[in-house]
Amino acid sequence: MSNQYDAIIIGAGISGMYQLHTLREQGLSVKVYEAGTGVGGAWYWNKYPGCRFDSESYTYGYSWSEEVLQEWDYKERFAAQPDTERYLNFVADKYDFRKDIQFSTRVTKATYDEAAKQWEVELDDGSTARAETLVSASGPLNAHTLPRIPGIDSFKGEWAHTARYPKEGFGGRGIDQFKGKRVGVIGTGATGVQVIQEVAKTADSLTVFQLAPEWCAPLKNGPISSEEMKNIKANYKTIFAECNETFGAFRHKFDERSALEVSDEEREAFFEKKYHESGFGIWLGNFHDIMTDRKANDLITDFIARKIRSRVNDPKTAESLIPKDHGFGTRRVPMETQYFECYNKPNVKLVNLKWTPIEEIVPEGVKCNDELYELDIIIYATGFDAVTGSLKRIDITGKDGAKLTDKWANGPRTLLGMQTAGFPNLFTLVGPHNGATFCNIPRCIEQNVEWVADTVKYMKKNDFHSIEPSLEAEDAWTIHVDETAEGTLFPSADSWFMGVNINDPSKKRTFMLYAGGQQNYRAECDKVAENDYAGFVLK
Ligand code: NAP
Numbered sequence: 001m002s003n004q005y006d007a008i009i010i011g012a013g014i015s016g017m018y019q020l021h022t023l024r025e026q027g028l029s030v031k032v033y034e035a036g037t038g039v040g041g042a043w044y045w046n047k048y049p050g051c052r053f054d055s056e057s058y059t060y061g062y063s064w065s066e067e068v069l070q071e072w073d074y075k076e077r078f079a080a081q082p083d084t085e086r087y088l089n090f091v092a093d094k095y096d097f098r099k100d101i102q103f104s105t106r107v108t109k110a111t112y113d114e115a116a117k118q119w120e121v122e123l124d125d126g127s128t129a130r131a132e133t134l135v136s137a138s139g140p141l142n143a144h145t146l147p148r149i150p151g152i153d154s155f156k157g158e159w160a161h162t163a164r165y166p167k168e169g170f171g172g173r174g175i176d177q178f179k180g181k182r183v184g185v186i187g188t189g190a191t192g193v194q195v196i197q198e199v200a201k202t203a204d205s206l207t208v209f210q211l212a213p214e215w216c217a218p219l220k221n222g223p224i225s226s227e228e229m230k231n232i233k234a235n236y237k238t239i240f241a242e243c244n245e246t247f248g249a250f251r252h253k254f255d256e257r258s259a260l261e262v263s264d265e266e267r268e269a270f271f272e273k274k275y276h277e278s279g280f281g282i283w284l285g286n287f288h289d290i291m292t293d294r295k296a297n298d299l300i301t302d303f304i305a306r307k308i309r310s311r312v313n314d315p316k317t318a319e320s321l322i323p324k325d326h327g328f329g330t331r332r333v334p335m336e337t338q339y340f341e342c343y344n345k346p347n348v349k350l351v352n353l354k355w356t357p358i359e360e361i362v363p364e365g366v367k368c369n370d371e372l373y374e375l376d377i378i379i380y381a382t383g384f385d386a387v388t389g390s391l392k393r394i395d396i397t398g399k400d401g402a403k404l405t406d407k408w409a410n411g412p413r414t415l416l417g418m419q420t421a422g423f424p425n426l427f428t429l430v431g432p433h434n435g436a437t438f439c440n441i442p443r444c445i446e447q448n449v450e451w452v453a454d455t456v457k458y459m460k461k462n463d464f465h466s467i468e469p470s471l472e473a474e475d476a477w478t479i480h481v482d483e484t485a486e487g488t489l490f491p492s493a494d495s496w497f498m499g500v501n502i503n504d505p506s507k508k509r510t511f512m513l514y515a516g517g518q519q520n521y522r523a524e525c526d527k528v529a530e531n532d533y534a535g536f537v538l539k
Contacts, residue, residue, distance in 0.1 A: 003031065003127070003128070003129040003130070004029075004129070004130050004131070005028075005029045005030060005031045005129065005130070006023070006028035006029045006030065006132060006133065007023050007028055007029075007030045007031075007131050007132070007133040007134070007135060007456070008030075008031050008032075008119065008121055008129060008130075008131040008133070008134050008135070009023075009030065009031070009032040009033070009135045009137050010032075010033055010121075010134070010135070010136050010137060010138045010394070011032070011033075011034060011035075011041055011136070011137040011138040011139060011142075012032050012034035012036070012039045012040070012041065012092075012097070012101045012103075012137075013039070013040060013041015013042060013043070013044070013088075013137060013139055014040075014041060014042075014043075014062075014088065014441065014442050014445050015041075015137040015139075015429040015430055015445040015448065015449055016032055016034070016041065016135075016137030016429075017032075017088070017091065017092060017095075017097055018062065018064065018445065018446065018449045019135050019137055019429065019449045019452065019453070020097055020100055020101070021064075021095055021097070022449055022450065022453035023133075023453060023456065024100065025453075026453065026456065026457055026460075028456070030100055031100060031101075031102065031129060031131070032097075032101040032102070032137075033101075033102050033105045033106070033121070033123060033129075034101055034102065034104075034105065035104070035105065035106040036103065036104070037103050037104055038085075038089065038103065039088050039089060039092045039097065039098070039101065040084070040085045040088040040089070041137075041139050041142070042139055042141060043081055043084040043085045044085060044088075045142070045163050046081055046162060046163055046165065046191070047081060047165045047166070047167055047169075047173070048081075048162040048163075048165040048191070048194070048195050048379070049165075049169070049173070049174070049175055049177075049195060049198040049199070050194035050195050050196075050197055050198035051080065051081035051162075051194060052076075052078050052079060052080040052081060052084075052194065052221070053078055053084065054078060054190075054219060054335040055078070055250060055279070055280075055440045055442075056077060056078070056250070056251060056278075056279055057074035057076060057077060057079040057224070058074055058224075058232045058236075058239065059239060059249075059250065059251060059443065060079070060084075060440065060442050061074075061087065061442065062091060062442065062446070063236065063240045063443075063446060064446060065091070065094075065095075067094070068090070068091055069233065069236050070233055071090075072087060072090065073224075073226075073229050074224050074229065074232075075223060075224060076221055076222070076223060076224060077220070077221050077222050077223075077224060077278055078219060078221045078278075078335075082173075102123075105123050105124065105125065106123065106124040107121050107122070107123060107394055108122050108123065108124050108394060108395065109121065109122035109394065109395040109396075109397075110122075110134060110394055110395070110397070110426075111397045112397065112398050112399060112423065112424065112425075112426075113130075114399055114400075116130075117424070117425070117465045117466050118130045118131060118132055119131055119132070119133075119134040119425065119426065121134065132425055132465060133425050133427070133456055134425060134426045134427070135426075135427045135429060135452060136390075136391055136394075136426065136427065136428045136429060136431065137429045138390035138391065139390055139430065140384075140386060140387045140390075140430050140431070140437050141163075141384045141386055141387075141496075142163070142384065142389070142390040143384055143385040143386075143390045143392070143393055144161045144162075144163035144164060144382075144383070144384050144385075145382060145383060145384060145385050145389075145501060145503040145504060146161055146382060147186060147358075147380065147382050147503055148503055149358055149360060150359075150360040150361070151360040151361040151362055154361060154362060154363050155361050155362070155363060155365070155375075155378060156363040156364070157365070157375055157376045157377055157378065158377050158378075159377065159378040159379070159380065160379060160380070161379075161380040161382065162187075162191045162192075162195060162379060162381045163191075163384070165379075170377055175198050175201050175202045176202060178198075178199050178201075178202045178203040178204075178206075178377070179202045179203075179204075180204050181203055181204055181376040181377055182203070182204055182205045182207075182365075182374060182376045182377075183199050183203045183205070183206050183207070183375065183376065183377045183378075183379065184206075184207045184208075184209060184365065184366055184373060184375040184377070184378045184379070185199060185206065185207075185208050185209065185378075185379045185381055186209040186358075186366075186378065186380050186381065186382055187209075187211075187380060187381035187382040187383060188208065188210045188211070188212070188213060188214060188381070189214060189332070189334060189381065189383055190214075190332055190333075190334035190335070191383070192208075192381035193214065193216055193334040193335075193336050193339050194334075194336075195379055195381055196208055196339065196342055196348075197336065197337055197338060197339050197342060199379070200342040200345055200347065200348050203347060204347065205347050205348075205349070206342075206347060206348045206349070207349050207351060207366070207373045207375065208348065208349070208350050208351065209351050209353055209358060209366060209368075210320065210321075210350060210351065210352055210353060211353045211354070211502075212323065212325070212354075213320065213321045213322060214323065214331065214333070214334050215301070215304050215323055215326075215327075215328040215329065215331075215333055216333065216334045216335070216336040216339055216340070217275065217282045217283070217304065217333055217334075217335060217336070218275065218276070218335070218336060218337070219278065219279065219335035219336060219337050220276070220277065220278035220279070220337075221278070221337060222278070239251070240443070243440060243443050244443065244518075244519065244522070246284070246518075246519070247284060247517040247518065247519070248280070248284050248438065248439055248440055248517075248518060249439045249440040249443035249444055249518045250279070250280055250284055250440045251279075252279065252280050252281045252283075252284040252285035253284075253285060254284065254285065254286065254287070254288040255270070255285065255286060255287050255288060256288060257287055257288070258287055258288065258289045258296060259286075259287035259289055259290055259293075259296035259299050259300065260289070260293070260295060260299075262287075267287075267299065268303070270286075270287070271299075271300060271303045274286055275303075275304075275307060279335070280333070280335070282300075282333070283328075283329045283333045286300060286329075287300075290328070290329060291329055291330075291488050291489055291490075292487060292488055292489065294327070294489065297327040297328065297329070297330070297489055298327065300327075300328045300329070301327045301328040303328075304328050305322050308321055308322050308340055309322070311340040311341060312340050312341075312343050312344065313343075313344045314343070314344075317343050317350050318340075318343075320350055320352040321340065321343065321350070325493070326492060326493035326494075326495075327489060327492065327493070329489075330489045330490055330492055330493035330495070331493050331495035331497065332495065332496075332497070351368055351373070356368040356369040356371070357369070361378070365378075366378070382503065383496060383501065383503075384496065384501070385501055385504055385507065386496035386499075386501065386512065387412075387432045387496070387499070387512040387513075388408060388412055388431075388432055388499075388512070391404060391428065391431070392404075392405055392408075396423065396426070398422040398423035398424070398426070399422050399423070399424065400422070402422050402423075404420070404423060407420065407422065407423075408420075408432075409508070410508050410510070411499065411508045411510030412431075412433060412478075412510075412512070413475070413478045414428070414432060414433045414434070414469070414474060414477060414478065414481075415469030415470075415473050415474045415477045415536065416433070416434065416477060416521075416524065416525055416528065417431050417432055417433035417434025417435065417436075417437070417477075417481075417514060418431070418448070418452070418525075419467070419468055419469050419536070420468075420469065420474065421468050421469045421470065421471050421474045422468065423468065424466040424467060424468040425466060425467060425468070427452045427455075429445065429448045429449065429452065430444070430445060430448060432512050432513075433481045433512075433513070433514055434448065434513075434514060434521075435447070435516070435517075435518045435520075435521025435522065435524075435525075436448045436518070436521075437512065437513045437514065438497070438513040438514065438515060438518075439518045443518070444518050444521075447518075447522050447525065451525050451529065454529060455467065455529070455533070458529070458533070459538065462538070464538040464539060465539065466537075466538070466539040467533065467536050467537070467538050467539075468536065468537055469535060469536055469537070470535060470536070470537050472535075473534075473535030473536070474535075476535075477535075480516075481511060481513075481514055481515075482510075482511055484511075484514055484515040484516040485511035485513075485515050487515065488515050490511065490513075490515060491511065494509070496512070497511065497512055497513055498510070498511060498512065499511070499512050
């Protein structure tokens, strides 16, 4: 006999917890299944040294609880992982979320029973549960991927992927764990950059294995004083309202001028100012056309390249650290703190895998072009099967026995990034084609969660028991999503935005996000709801 609920949520991260709250508020019975032993999602799993977000802390928290807003103090402009995990535990305790969350439980299978209009989920202990509504809150960056390098299992030292970094580190959580150790880091995306900065501080030696450099820019973290925090607390309403008005729900707003219409001096001064501001201003607060016009993009790209050259002593190393195949901001910009200066330290070595690829991993370390780098620890910062990976890892079967993996084999097809035809009552928070996936995530998570909660309420009120997109509406949204990408320079670069993961060659290159701006996405979702869910089939 299955456990029976009104709604089942997969994942107890930021979105899963808030979805639990909103559905419980409606008096529904809700169960959350979470693979980890605690709440937090990305902030539970990513315990690697240096992990912190690039969103201004006070824009990142939940806005729906005035009590939490007033009770929680942020200590840093960009909070570190332990603080964010603490924050999410604080919220979970305050709202007694844990009583409806089953931890250490992975959903392995989800099958739609058309006759009963219910989902049956199978858990990794073999038990099952049923509900009319199934919400995936499993995260866009959760299904981590390891490289396909020969000999990877032969390494005799310690190793971890950053997204499954051991809770206790390799002998402690701080950077002292690297003292006296020879450490290798593979991968130099936003995660790799954060790890490298920390490991470089104490390791005997750090070898960075870099396939592709990124256009990193300074984070400019710093403390938040109690006076500042008081001011933030008094102004939360304005802060969140401002976020809701911008493209990415950050406080950074694109400048209305074109990079091409100002004088060289004015442009250089503006870039310089942005480079020294904290957070994503250099990306999302820059001239509006740096993300859409190749010539405008070339100008900021050249500026950042000059910055890298000025910060790295060895010209050959500097050239290795400068991307040559994509422009600034066309992949996710990693924010850094003294990242480039790490390469001026005697204990840090950069191995450019474009020149000397990894041949194999051996018990002693990593072998590149016959050179052996002997290591005690290998950290894989090699990324994720992004956006669709966590859904793919569940065996999801919709109507008529259709598999989600088959339906999305050539790329996802959705309406509003919330649902896909043939899989009624399955909602995909922060899923593919969803405005929340290119956003200051908690801001857009709240929109996603509230839209789903309102939809469930609407169905209950009108006695509907099934909702799914019409194929026409799904086709139209999928085309629209591609059009939003074509209006930007994102397709010019290979990245997880474009569904590219070199460790999973079966993944098709197709745009995964929604690039029309979160304000437009929000408006589209509202319009659909106001028009009795136009484009969706309700029964
Ligand atoms: P990522 O951006 O996908 O970077 C993975 C890195 O590993 C890339 O440098 C990649 O090279 C390299 N790599 C992958 N497979 C490899 C292989 N077989 N051999 C050698 N190198 C390999 O992943 P991520 O750094 O974990 O970041 C993912 C996303 O998480 C970010 O874009 C961001 O949205 C989020 N994140 C946020 C924060 C924050 O808020 N501060 C911090 C960390 C992450 P190629 O690029 O050439 O494939």
